[in-house]
Amino acid sequence: MAAIHKATILLLLLISSSLVHCNEHGLAQQTDFNEDGGEKDSIWFSNAAEMKDFAQLSWEYVHELQCWLWPEECEDIKREHADWSWNSIGWDSLNVLSDLYSRVTSFTDLTQGSVINNLTGLQWDLEQRMHGQHLAVKQIISSMKKFLQEDESKKSRVLSFHGWTGTGKNLAVRIIAENLYLNGLRNRCTKVFIPQLHFPHLSNMEAYKVQLEKQIREISSRCTQPLFVFDEADKLPAGLLEPLLPLLVDDHQAHSILIFLSGVGSSTINEVTLNFWRAGQHREVITLDDFDRPLKTAVDRHEDQLLPWHLLKEGLIDDFVPFLPLERSHVKMCARDVFIARGLPYTESSLERILQELVFVPKNERVFSAHGCKHVAQRIHFMKP
Structure with a gap:
């Protein structure tokens, strides 16, 4: 094959x-x-x-x-x-x-279109692989449990992931797919949309709407629980809301999961997290309530011609999931995971060498990795023995 x-x-x-x-x-x-x-x-x-x-x-x-x-x-x-x-x-x-x-x-x-819905595995994977993201882990687990165990209305579940680059938004999507679907994102019930690839030009919006509606209809017809992921949602035009509405408001449509990944509100998330650090408080004391209003305000201030603003205004988002900026200890754990996944030996010295090649901000404190864990694997690949 x-x-x-x-x-x-x-x-x-x-x-x-x-x-x-x-x-x-x-x-x-x-x-x-x-x-x-x-x-x-x-x-x-x-x-x-x-x-x-x-x-x-x-x-x-x-x-x-x-x-x-x-x-x-x-x-x-x-x-x-x-x-x-x-x-x-x-x-x-x-x-x-x-x-x-x-x-x-x-x-x-x-x-294959097999749905496995392994909530136990989902929780374990999120807790083990999502470093420094206690809020995202908590919110995702809670949302999926409500969707799979408690939601008798069978409405679609809409999650909006917000955070800086490299903080784990795409990793969280992969973990969700791996534990809810056989073969994860390669399952026929899952589909990832990328703005620059699937919807690059506003002039072709009518054609995009037709194609999106067609793909949603095809996947929903063969799957009772489709997963639709929209990367870089802050670049999605509002016109795409029309083909999505049947999934979002119609109880008779497939019991779908929709996840929107966005950088909107990342500055707010970073600022709140930094303020806790400056106050000498551990990030684990930060709660979802600390981000609820700030995140919604950030999305509300976003351009009203783009999709996230309309999703918020129509009350179509079930859960906002904040991804915090990563500190040195979290990036070190990412590096360790890459070494282990590749079957490579590592030492504390080799992990520190990776950190030395990364940029940390703000300029004076240098608390958070500017690109999260995004470039860690690449650094390891080119690292001299």
């Missing part, structure tokens, strides 16, 4: 021809282009804007496929999404690529 997966991805690579290559780690890597739009050292596609745009889009699909099928091979690989010229590649090309992507992610034993 693995051979079929890789053969299919090879076909996807061939679609974009020689414009997409693989780096030394086996991950897709786009080649550079000259200022005139042509590929360097290539006479095939010089000044071919359409192929350039198609290659850029192809890279995103290939990368998501790789992370979806082989998550261990794409750890900490991130790229800035380009501003694709959708008019140049046309919707026909997009549909071909989308259709192939859909077929690959459906044609695999890893995408």
Whole structure:
């Protein structure tokens, strides 16, 4: 089966021809282009804007496929999404690529629709793997228990994750998926949406709404408990609320979980946490009540043309989940986890070496990691013995 997966991805690579290559780690890597739009050292596609745009889009699909099928091979690989010229590649090309992507992610034993709902495992994993996030752990466990055990109305559950980069929002999503669904985010009942990949241009909003409604309908038709994740929700346009409304307000729709990840309110979260630290109080004494009003106020001040503001105004968010900035001790535990996961030996000295390469803020106190645990795995990968 693995051979079929890789053969299919090879076909996807061939679609974009020689414009997409693989780096030394086996991950897709786009080649550079000259200022005139042509590929360097290539006479095939010089000044071919359409192929350039198609290659850029192809890279995103290939990368998501790789992370979806082989998550261990794409750890900490991130790229800035380009501003694709959708008019140049046309919707026909997009549909071909989308259709192939859909077929690959459906044609695999890893995408069974089994729901396991292991609340015990969920609590253990959150407590063991989510370092420095006692509030997020508490809120997620409480929310999932209400949803799975107490919610007789069978309405969808909507969680809004807020916090700085690298504080564990995506990790929390993975842990939820791993304990509620067989094979986690590779399960056919789960779907992650990324603004720059799935909804990059406001001019195509009507098409996005149709596609989003279609995907929600398809997943909901085969799953009694779908999981929909919207990364970087603070970049999602308000127009996407329309296809989501049946999930959010209709009791007869599938019993869904929707999670929105956002950086909105992170400054407020950081400020509150820093004030507790300056007052000499341990972060464990911080409660959810300390963030309830500040977080809602931060979202309310956010642009009203974006989705989070409308979700708040319509009262559609069940739980706000704050992710606190991480201190040195938490980042050290992240580094330890990476060493263990990779089967590498480590010492207290090697953990300290990782911390020395990271940036901590504010400038005077240097209490919190500026990027949380985001770059830890990358530092370990390039660390000299």
